Amino acid sequence: MIKSETKIRVRYGETDQMGYAYYGVYAQYYEVGRVEAMRLLGFSYKDVEERGIIMPVVDYTISYKKPAFYDDEITIVTTLKEIPTGVKIVFDYECYNSKNELLNIGKVTLVCINKNTNKMCKLPQWFIDAMHAFF
Amino acid sequence: MIKSETKIRVRYGETDQMGYAYYGVYAQYYEVGRVEAMRLLGFSYKDVEERGIIMPVVDYTISYKKPAFYDDEITIVTTLKEIPTGVKIVFDYECYNSKNELLNIGKVTLVCINKNTNKMCKLPQWFIDAMHAFF
Amino acid sequence: MIKSETKIRVRYGETDQMGYAYYGVYAQYYEVGRVEAMRLLGFSYKDVEERGIIMPVVDYTISYKKPAFYDDEITIVTTLKEIPTGVKIVFDYECYNSKNELLNIGKVTLVCINKNTNKMCKLPQWFIDAMHAFF
Amino acid sequence: MIKSETKIRVRYGETDQMGYAYYGVYAQYYEVGRVEAMRLLGFSYKDVEERGIIMPVVDYTISYKKPAFYDDEITIVTTLKEIPTGVKIVFDYECYNSKNELLNIGKVTLVCINKNTNKMCKLPQWFIDAMHAFF
Numbered sequence: 001m002i003k004s005e006t007k008i009r010v011r012y013g014e015t016d017q018m019g020y021a022y023y024g025v026y027a028q029y030y031e032v033g034r035v036e037a038m039r040l041l042g043f044s045y046k047d048v049e050e051r052g053i054i055m056p057v058v059d060y061t062i063s064y065k066k067p068a069f070y071d072d073e074i075t076i077v078t079t080l081k082e083i084p085t086g087v088k089i090v091f092d093y094e095c096y097n098s099k100n101e102l103l104n105i106g107k108v109t110l111v112c113i114n115k116n117t118n119k120m121c122k123l124p125q126w127f128i129d130a131m132h133a134f135f
Numbered sequence: 136m137i138k139s140e141t142k143i144r145v146r147y148g149e150t151d152q153m154g155y156a157y158y159g160v161y162a163q164y165y166e167v168g169r170v171e172a173m174r175l176l177g178f179s180y181k182d183v184e185e186r187g188i189i190m191p192v193v194d195y196t197i198s199y200k201k202p203a204f205y206d207d208e209i210t211i212v213t214t215l216k217e218i219p220t221g222v223k224i225v226f227d228y229e230c231y232n233s234k235n236e237l238l239n240i241g242k243v244t245l246v247c248i249n250k251n252t253n254k255m256c257k258l259p260q261w262f263i264d265a266m267h268a269f270f
Numbered sequence: 271m272i273k274s275e276t277k278i279r280v281r282y283g284e285t286d287q288m289g290y291a292y293y294g295v296y297a298q299y300y301e302v303g304r305v306e307a308m309r310l311l312g313f314s315y316k317d318v319e320e321r322g323i324i325m326p327v328v329d330y331t332i333s334y335k336k337p338a339f340y341d342d343e344i345t346i347v348t349t350l351k352e353i354p355t356g357v358k359i360v361f362d363y364e365c366y367n368s369k370n371e372l373l374n375i376g377k378v379t380l381v382c383i384n385k386n387t388n389k390m391c392k393l394p395q396w397f398i399d400a401m402h403a404f405f
Numbered sequence: 406m407i408k409s410e411t412k413i414r415v416r417y418g419e420t421d422q423m424g425y426a427y428y429g430v431y432a433q434y435y436e437v438g439r440v441e442a443m444r445l446l447g448f449s450y451k452d453v454e455e456r457g458i459i460m461p462v463v464d465y466t467i468s469y470k471k472p473a474f475y476d477d478e479i480t481i482v483t484t485l486k487e488i489p490t491g492v493k494i495v496f497d498y499e500c501y502n503s504k505n506e507l508l509n510i511g512k513v514t515l516v517c518i519n520k521n522t523n524k525m526c527k528l529p530q531w532f533i534d535a536m537h538a539f540f
Contacts, residue, residue, distance in 0.1 A: 012287070016282055025159075060195075148429050205422055
């Protein structure tokens with residue numbers, strides 16, 4: 001299992017007039033979470049793209065339990081539970097505030113696409129190999 | 136059933152370096168869709184808040200089939216399938232590009248909160264009444 | 271002179287906890303304004319990029335007089351006062367609410383870059399020619 | 406003089422199809438910069454609002470020299486050059502990439518508004534007092 005924790009402070013521009021962090025901003029927070037999870041593997045998502053793979057999101061679900069507020073430092077816990085065997089990779093998320101209250105849980109599924117052919121492809125072997133140290 | 140169609144043009148700032156409309160931007164597009172669906176009822180979400188109710192999102196799911204690109208004019212089809220009987224209201228979504236290709240489908244569940252008490256409450260009767268004309 | 275008026279409705283996700291349209295969102299609104307101004311010329315900014323030119327912003331100034339609020343329909347007035355003679359193009363902006371109150375004024379300067387060489391270049395002749403009808 | 410340095414990593418959702426950090430995102434980066442500058446004074450902007458003052462932006466200018474790219478760690482240098490004597494406060498900005506190249510410079514002017522009266526007011530004395538240690 002690969003697990004990473006990323007701290008993010010809610011920006012003013014990310015709040016809405018309800019005074020909550022806007023529900024749409026978690027897509028970015030989750031993205032930051034999985035990028036940091038990948039960095040544990042020894043490479044960045046930037047490297048992935050430079051090696052000819054893009055990984056767009058195909059499924060995204062999130063359940064909101066409590067809001068985050070302006071200037072809150074929240075923790076995104078990103079978990080990769082299984083080594084992918086096909087074209088998809090699944091990240092699970094939990095988000096907590098500084099009182100350790102669960103704010104939301106979610107799941108994001110990405111798919112590998114070969115930039116040259118613009119077709120889906122298996123997760124590359126070097127990516128898989130890097131994951132083995134954690135499982 | 137209440138069904139509304141909203142056209143939105145993808146802004147440059149909403150694309151990412153993959154050249155796609157960023158996966159996180161659909162939360163805003165869907166929000167615009169349900170606001171326009173409410174307007175069919177004879178009031179705006181702004182009115183709802185002014186009458187003392189806020190409606191934060193509690194669940195959001197989206198499945199992406201195809202990307203939208205910069206300057207595409209996309210159509211958000213927002214559907215309210217049932218008159219809510221409790222504290223929640225569910226909107227179903229389909230998003231199409233100008234070639235009528237399905238880009239993504241989704242669902243957003245909102246909950247009613249009384250601004251004064253900060254507690255969940257049933258959807259107000261005037262809101263329900265406005266919906267009856269459509270069912 | 272080329273002048274275009276674009277109406278934009280303030281989205282919920284674009285407000286902040288002050289209840290104002292966030293000061294940073296006008297960069298997007300102004301972008302939409304100049305894209306619509308270009309469309310008057312018979313092509314889109316998308317076409318410009320497909321013809322091998324990108325036009326990043328090099329200067330941006332904005333003075334805020336009054337805020338816009340959620341669900342306000344605002345008007346972006348974009349003006350091109352002069353036909354460019356070099357590598358830069360300047361757009362002037364005024365933004366009004368539906369009561370015709372001036373909300374902000376601004377100016378955005380873009381520069382032409384040849385995508386192949388990644389170097390600055392003059393505004394292409396077909397772009398200039400399209401402008402002559404308006405001056 | 407008060408000077409603060411804040412590191413921010415460019416998120417994927419903040420890039421555009423040009424591959425640059427979108428020109429509009431610096432409004433948020435600069436906001437983070439001045440919030441961190443205020444924190445040096447012993448309070449947060451959140452505290453300011455809780456004490457009954459809001460500080461909307463009235464002027465914003467930025468000149469872009471070079472783009473930032475996805476995953477770049479950039480440094481926002483925020484400077485407060487003078488203790489304000491009236492209703493306004495001015496922050497100067499420089500933004501650098503990790504090679505220490507200057508990406509952009511800017512200036513943001515905020516104004517103090519009393520939340521109760523919704524009128525402009527002088528910067529409160531406790532705010533001024535906190536600044537004296539730095540000048």
